[in-house]
Amino acid sequence: MKRIIGPANDPESAATTSEQDQQQLVVSESAEDSAVEETVSPVTNAASVLKAIKLDYNFTALEVENVEDEPYDAKDPTISATMSEIVSVLREITTMNPMFREQIHHFASAQVSKAVFENPAKLADFAAALSGGSSEELQDILSDLNVATRLEKALVVLKKELMNAQLQNKISKDVEAKISKRQRDFYLMEQLKGIKRELGLESDGKDKLIEQFKVKAESLLMPAEVKKVFDEEVGKLAHLEPAASEFNVTRNYLDWLTQIPWGKHSVEDYDLKRAKVVLDEDHYGLEDVKQRILEFIAVGKLRGAVQGKILCFVGPPGVGKTSIGKSIARSLRREFYRFSVGGLTDVAEIKGHRRTYVGAMPGKVVQALKRVQTENPLLLIDEIDKLGRGHQGDPASALLELLDPEQNNAFLDHYMDVPVDLSRVLFVCTANVTDTIPGPLLDRMEVIRLSGYLADEKRAIAQKYLAPQAKETAGLEGAAVMLQDDAVDALVRNYCRESGVRNLKKHIEKIFRKAALKIVETGVAVEAPPQPTDAAACQGDGAAAPAPAPAPAPVAESAAGKGQAAVCAKPPSKMVIPDSYSLDITAGMLKDYVGPPIFESDRLYENTPAGVVMGLAWTSLGGSALYVESVVEATRASKDSDNDSHGGRLHTTGQLGDVMKESATLAYTYVRSLLNRDYPDNRFFHNNIIHLHVPEGATPKDGPSAGVTMTTALLSLALNRPVRNDVAMTGELTLTGRVLKIGGLKEKTIAARRAGVKRILFPKANLADWEELPSNVKEGIEGHPIEWYNQIPALVGLAPTS
């Protein structure tokens, strides 16, 4: 008997030792021990262990007897089928598990493989040995002497091994996929790009972009100079990496360069008849303004162009300056673009930023050209009188370059850096006053004044323009909801007294909105019957479909479920007001619609007391009638005043500016001298301290034109005689009593009319202005030109009594 040494339960050894004729390991511990040669099964195959032999060596030796398999039929179909299954499973595992492959490789020699793969018992042991079965399972297989069942058991553990390998494989693949998906994608994309580039199909979108720019440029008539810059920039773009920041800068620039409408212009229309119709359609009155515009168009017709002139509409807010600009564009069939320069302090807003800045953009003018897509639009520059003055250059100078016909055929925007021809653009500016428009700018403009509306004009504008517009905006078009004449009259008289009509427009809009609310709230309006096109337009809306309502379409349903708006071309259902319904809004109802009246009476004083006179002022908001009030503040003791020939004092309030304060002092001095001359006994100013006030106290006022009014107020106080209460006056006074020219006579006259004045005193130097006033403005008013103050007392009821 030979001795085999090995650890008990070693399945690997077991696979090689469980049969009698198996290869035996011959161990020779040392040269001296070689004499003892015994064979021991390394596996605890209980049946095979007979006894342990105690030797003088340092290990345990066992005496074993090899066990034998039960006899079997090698041709048994179950056995051969199980064997083939084991072999096929082994093959499968080999493909998945590289370690497995190595082990099999070990037995790959023809001799071994024949011994193993053709012997069912050995195959079972081999398969079990390769599998990762538990020691119990393996021991069970090893102990089984029935070859058929042993094969079966081996197949089971092998199958488990297969499943294990499959699972392992899947997990490993999943993890790998997760980790490398992005990297993989990246590499694949790069490869794809490379392939496309090689094939000349596409190059990362850049070629396409360049192509687009070129196509766009070809459709434009770029001047040679611009085309050269374009070609240079396109060449630059072609050599830039899309990831580079410079790429985006160049792309944006090219984008702007190809957005300017080089050589594109709208066909102009100088048809005077049509222009008149358009102007009348959009605006009531403003005859003189319309006349000027028609003259302007007529010149355009003769010259073939209207450029070279800059119109500037000057007037109080809400008189239609902006909207008349729009009408001019419509009558000339030009595109319209408006931008406001009010408060603008940065030159870059007009001339653009240099391209070196991050987020640089062209200025407003280039933006306008991009928007309108024609080279000859009408550009309306609003609020030019409120142009700021910043530390970042002077916007007025930039505007000068823009507006000057001599320079603007090659306007250089900082961003574009190529000359842009603006000579075909028609510039129209608006301003409230001309005083604050920089001189050189004003010099280039043709000023057209809009001086505010009379009450009659406001009424007509309200009825013909504002009310129909407001009615339509409120959704009451076609309904019998009418704003009665007395209501419009009350609105003009008691709510909206300013020069323009913007406030009136707001009030009328409010009235129609309230009427709409009333109609809907009281249930007068009924839902419109469904239109046949409605159901087709919005399938998902059951309400729109004719009854019975079909099931909502899945698209609409899912969109609604996700909180998104369903795609639907149909507007929300409309309400209609029955023809039988009518609503007349009268003056008496205004309180409910727009609140209590703001102005209860036409004027502050129905009968002006002594010391109070109505003056006329002109501000950026238009003309206004204001009172100058004077009272005796305190009377001095006659003893003191006798000793002090300069006694008395004047005290002024009402937020008066320096010039107006000087006017008050001058008026005071002048009246004192007048009294000295004409009423030598009158010691009024010697004895009294006078307080002169100009309401409203919160409104700052300045200017010299209240000189004659202040003088008259002080004279009336000194004589203790009130002036006529239908008189108003304006004029600057000199110390010697000369009356000097003032501005805004038209606005002042309109304001005087609003205040119910019947007699106006104005400087003789303004006589030409007076004569130019439209007859409807002067109607019912006596105008008295004044050269010297001496003329005034007789006209206001302060003539010396004989």
Ligand SMILES: Nc1ncnc2c1ncn2[C@@H]1O[C@H](COP(=O)(O)OP(=O)(O)OP(=O)(O)O)[C@@H](O)[C@H]1O
């Ligand atoms: N004569 C008019 N006929 C019809 N509507 C007018 C007339 N005048 C002004 N409006 C209307 O009044 C409104 C205000 O006019 P717009 O905005 O043009 O005033 P504006 O003079 O430009 O004021 P701002 O100086 O405040 O800019 C517009 O809706 C305009 O249509």
